Amino acid sequence: MNGKNYLQQELYDLVQSDTAIFEFIQKGMLDGIWYWDLENPENEWMSPKFWQTLGYDPDEKEHLSSAWQDIINSEDLDLSINNLHKHLADPSHPYDQTVRYRHRNGSTVWIRCRGMAIRDDNGKPLRMLGAHSDITELKETERELSRISSEFEKVFNGTQDAMFLVQVVEPGEFRFIRNNTAHQRKTGLLPVLIRDKTPQELLGEEMGDSIADNYQRCVDTKGSVTYEEKLTLPEGTRFWLTTLTPILEQDIVTHIVGSSTDLTDRKVLEDMLESYANYDTLTGLPNRRLFFRTIEQLIVRCGSDSGRFALLYLDLDGFKGINDTYGHEAGDDYLREIGKRLQQSIEESDIASRLGGDEFAVILQEVESLHSVEALVQGLLQTVQQPIIVEGHSHQVSVSIGVALFPDAGEDLEVLMRHADFAMYDIKRNGKGGVRIYAPSGE
Numbered sequence: 001m002n003g004k005n006y007l008q009q010e011l012y013d014l015v016q017s018d019t020a021i022f023e024f025i026q027k028g029m030l031d032g033i034w035y036w037d038l039e040n041p042e043n044e045w046m047s048p049k050f051w052q053t054l055g056y057d058p059d060e061k062e063h064l065s066s067a068w069q070d071i072i073n074s075e076d077l078d079l080s081i082n083n084l085h086k087h088l089a090d091p092s093h094p095y096d097q098t099v100r101y102r103h104r105n106g107s108t109v110w111i112r113c114r115g116m117a118i119r120d121d122n123g124k125p126l127r128m129l130g131a132h133s134d135i136t137e138l139k140e141t142e143r144e145l146s147r148i149s150s151e152f153e154k155v156f157n158g159t160q161d162a163m164f165l166v167q168v169v170e171p172g173e174f175r176f177i178r179n180n181t182a183h184q185r186k187t188g189l190l191p192v193l194i195r196d197k198t199p200q201e202l203l204g205e206e207m208g209d210s211i212a213d214n215y216q217r218c219v220d221t222k223g224s225v226t227y228e229e230k231l232t233l234p235e236g237t238r239f240w241l242t243t244l245t246p247i248l249e250q251d252i253v254t255h256i257v258g259s260s261t262d263l264t265d266r267k268v269l270e271d272m273l274e275s276y277a278n279y280d281t282l283t284g285l286p287n288r289r290l291f292f293r294t295i296e297q298l299i300v301r302c303g304s305d306s307g308r309f310a311l312l313y314l315d316l317d318g319f320k321g322i323n324d325t326y327g328h329e330a331g332d333d334y335l336r337e338i339g340k341r342l343q344q345s346i347e348e349s350d351i352a353s354r355l356g357g358d359e360f361a362v363i364l365q366e367v368e369s370l371h372s373v374e375a376l377v378q379g380l381l382q383t384v385q386q387p388i389i390v391e392g393h394s395h396q397v398s399v400s401i402g403v404a405l406f407p408d409a410g411e412d413l414e415v416l417m418r419h420a421d422f423a424m425y426d427i428k429r430n431g432k433g434g435v436r437i438y439a440p441s442g443e
Helices: 006-017 019-028 048-053 065-069 074-089 136-158 181-187 199-203 205-221 264-278 288-305 319-326 328-345 370-384 413-429
Strands: 033-037 044-046 095-102 108-119 125-134 162-170 173-179 225-233 236-249 252-262 309-316 351-356 359-364 388-390 393-395 399-406 434-437
Touching (some): 033 048, 074 095, 162 181, 173 199, 205 252, 264 288, 288 399, 309 413, 319 328, 328 351, 328 388, 370 399, 413 434
Parallel strands (some): 399 434
Antiparallel strands (some): 033 044, 033 125, 162 252, 225 236
């Protein structure tokens, strides 16, 4: 709007006619007013509040420009003088800067100093009118925020955990904002790749949807969520233990902070230990421990649904001669080949195991009749007994196989193993090599 508002004009008139109004303004709204005689630069009036702000008694201070120049920071004095010359030469250049003063107690006081030149009709500057505002508290707050921000950055980028920040756009929609150096190193996802991307855009629909579901759980519960996940990223497939922590504003989750611990090495070690505990290191077949546990589970399942299975107990006849003649390395190669042939001779649902030494065992799960078992075992026998090349020589070792059917030959592990073993040794007593199915009247 053009022209002065009547209230503005009224205020101007009051200031001109009543000095109390001016005193109120300079005492109540500012931390000091100054008025400087540019024709006599040593003379400058400083309002009492300026000196009080700096811890001095105004009555002890003369109205001289040198008085405040003695306690202003020398660098800031140069800045003020430089800005003053620019403002005096060009009225459009603002005289406005923040400077540091030394308080009487030795502390630093931050003052915002603003001013304007009062000029004659020819534009020559005669006086400077200015105002001081104490912004020390603001500066201390800024410094504290800077310190907190710096400490946060140290923690954010110094931790070994992979950390990331996610914005909640709307229900079910999330966008990554940033990630720390550990996250970048372990995932191969640089900030430029992750910033402003949705999980789906970054990792594909299937994996992205799974990740977004976890983020939504954090939003819905408004509390921390912890879970394990397996992610395929540029640096490879890795396992993570991830904790999501919501950031709430007015009880609404606006952001999520994620912290992920890399479990990959631990998972690999666990898998390795599990493999050592459950699998034969020579042949890769399930070992005695895993084989027996599987049979016990199978007994429970078949017992509840009247199912049947066959337990085969195998022993290599004359294997000791290969070890004695060619050494243990050749013997190990022979055993590995036997294990491979067993695997190739059974169905995917069946299980072959090395119990130790030259003893093997097999579970046939799909058992329809005694006749079908005989046919399957005879086929397996023929495959296993095919000649094997050892040290350039063809060798054929016969195999004795004892068979016990569940539940015909027993309904618990110990009885089934004893009966399969009995049938196998019955073959050995009668010439070795062949198949014998245990009959309840056979002992």
